[in-house]
Amino acid sequence: MPTLAFKLNDHLYLRDPQHTQLGQKIIHSSMLLIDQLGFEQFTFKKLAEEIDSTEASIYRYFENKHRLLVYLIAWYWNWMEYRIEIFTSAVADPKEKLKTCLRILAEEKKYDPTFEFVNEEALHRIVIAELDKTYLTKGVDDLNKEGLFGGFKSVCGKIASLIHVINPNYPFAESLVSTVLITANQQLFFASHLPSLTSLEANESRFNRLYSFLENIVFCSINAENNYA
Amino acid sequence: MPTLAFKLNDHLYLRDPQHTQLGQKIIHSSMLLIDQLGFEQFTFKKLAEEIDSTEASIYRYFENKHRLLVYLIAWYWNWMEYRIEIFTSAVADPKEKLKTCLRILAEEKKYDPTFEFVNEEALHRIVIAELDKTYLTKGVDDLNKEGLFGGFKSVCGKIASLIHVINPNYPFAESLVSTVLITANQQLFFASHLPSLTSLEANESRFNRLYSFLENIVFCSINAENNYA
């Protein structure tokens, strides 16, 4: 059975992990391990033990653990873009398209059988807890030049262009979208760990509440009459 | 001459650095060094060399470098709260108060002579680049129990309560405020490093544009008729 694989920027890895068994084990197990331990406590040595391989072998796939994280999170944004594509292609009205995007971003992430070796629930927790660490580093500019944030930028750009269609006079489309993409994850983190910083609760309702919050922010801002240019 | 000092949560340090010469040198130089090197490359050893002291001496003030970062950023939020206090106390109208808060958050940070050994420009760059690392760690819950995020939570709570006064029916005050506090710094980071993710430009105008963006988001959201409960 043919497993779907994303074509990711090939600067993200040294050897493409999607195409070998060891590579797939690296992706699969690193997700679980980073989720469990957190990125700081995660090491290639621990991962090697987990998959009965060696540090040296893992280094043939990824230059270092930071790049592995960037890879995993790039995979996530590719997955988001793929889902947005699927669920908005049939929708004509740009406002409805935009709502669908927000729903996809806010919804609970569940196992997607399209991608065998990826545990989307663990990956989402990684995105929530580690996303910012991909770019909050002195090396951002180099990573960016290599195009490693392409997935995130692409999602951001597509949603921003919907906003441009809905209201060409709204002057903060890109900022609004990047804010929403990031806050969607951040608010879930706060709900779990710093509840006084969020209006969401740590129960099942939080995904619907999150959607309402995002919809409120986005539509109120772009529909407003008084656009501060 | 009496230097003003904040009363910070005493779990933030082992020995209060504000009250000794070495402590002040630690604060002063760690700010410059973290700003220069980034948090990952920053070490107590490098700091010790910088201030002609030793690693061991620094460890007597801070348990580890992460807690030092939490300290510096707690200082920042205390400073913000202090400025908000000063500049809003004379303002009666809650909407105007709220605008003043947003202005303080968005404005360019400049040296404040009230605090001798603090370089506010460097500190602001640290907040922009490292803020999220204070809570995105497996130890959040412990740090939170010790009250180490009190400054941030306090600023968030005060602004949220202004929103509650302005529109008691708006159901996302806390989320809106935490989003704004964080995005205020994030958008400046994007302007410098990932320009396609922001509508701000990397020039002098960015602080005014940032203010407009924040004002737009906040006031559009809370003034809207259709409140999604």
Added chain:
DNA sequence: ACAAATATAATAGTATTACTATCATTAATC
């Protein structure tokens, strides 16, 4: 089916990091 190429495993080694411990010395305080 066999040689050549390639991927992986096994092992070792290094510089740096994030500490901890000990003891001598200097400075502040009573």
Added chain:
DNA sequence: GATTAATGATAGTAATACTATTATATTTGT
């Protein structure tokens, strides 16, 4: 002037983030 406390000097350790080397599988082309 004696006691206490803060700092400096020095040493040491376990773990981390790699790099290098060689042997052994595994895959691939002919």
